[in-house]
Amino acid sequence: MPIGVLALQGDVREHIQLLTELGSSALEVKTADQLASCDALVIPGGESTTISKLLVNFGLMDPVKDFVSSKPVLGTCAGLILLSEEVVGRRPDQQLIGGMPITVERNAYGGQTHSFEAQVDFTEVTESAAFIRAPRIADVKGCDVIARLGDEPVAIRHANVFGATFHPELTGAKELHRQFINAVESA
Numbered sequence: 001m002p003i004g005v006l007a008l009q010g011d012v013r014e015h016i017q018l019l020t021e022l023g024s025s026a027l028e029v030k031t032a033d034q035l036a037s038c039d040a041l042v043i044p045g046g047e048s049t050t051i052s053k054l055l056v057n058f059g060l061m062d063p064v065k066d067f068v069s070s071k072p073v074l075g076t077c078a079g080l081i082l083l084s085e086e087v088v089g090r091r092p093d094q095q096l097i098g099g100m101p102i103t104v105e106r107n108a109y110g111g112q113t114h115s116f117e118a119q120v121d122f123t124e125v126t127e128s129a130a131f132i133r134a135p136r137i138a139d140v141k142g143c144d145v146i147a148r149l150g151d152e153p154v155a156i157r158h159a160n161v162f163g164a165t166f167h168p169e170l171t172g173a174k175e176l177h178r179q180f181i182n183a184v185e186s187a
């Protein structure tokens with residue numbers, strides 16, 4: 001079964017392209033039926049309050065919460081914020097999906113003009129990635145750190161739930177998706 005990419009907002013096409021380049025079949029997910037046909041889900045970056053409202057409006061909030069409890073999920077940037085159990089700077093009208101027992105701080109590096117590209121270190125490789133109004137992982141709470149920016153954790157894993165504060169799809173960085181696909185294949 002394919003890997004779904006939540007297609008409510010964000011770099012949907014770029015994530016599908018990255019997954020396809022790595023040999024996976026990928027499809028857009030906008031409905032609960034499409035979600036049910038997937039083995040795994042990618043939640044792209046964008047704006048986490050907007051995505052949260054769209055999840056509710058599209059009837060996907062509860063199906064995605066169920067999905068995270070049993071299948072592999074990768075959230076990048078806003079996607080990671082939505083998967084976190086605790087968000088510093090959360091707007092009161094933002095509902096979280098949850099599933100990852102971490103604390104993140106929204107917009108921790110500043111606004112759009114403080115966005116930057118930087119090298120992130122995985123165990124095996126170093127890749128360039130884009131940080132756009134990125135959150136910071138304030139407390140990893142026992143999750144595995146899979147990539148760092150200097151000393152800071154920027155990609156983590158909790159069982160089969162993966163998250164990153166950056167956008168790998170904009171620079172063609174492949175390692176995060178590669179590790180995610182490995183987890184999907186062994187799930």
Ligand code: GLN
Nearest residue numbers: 045046047048077078133
């Ligand atoms: N700061 C945004 C938010 O809170 C996330 C930015 C992004 O996904 N590039 O949703």
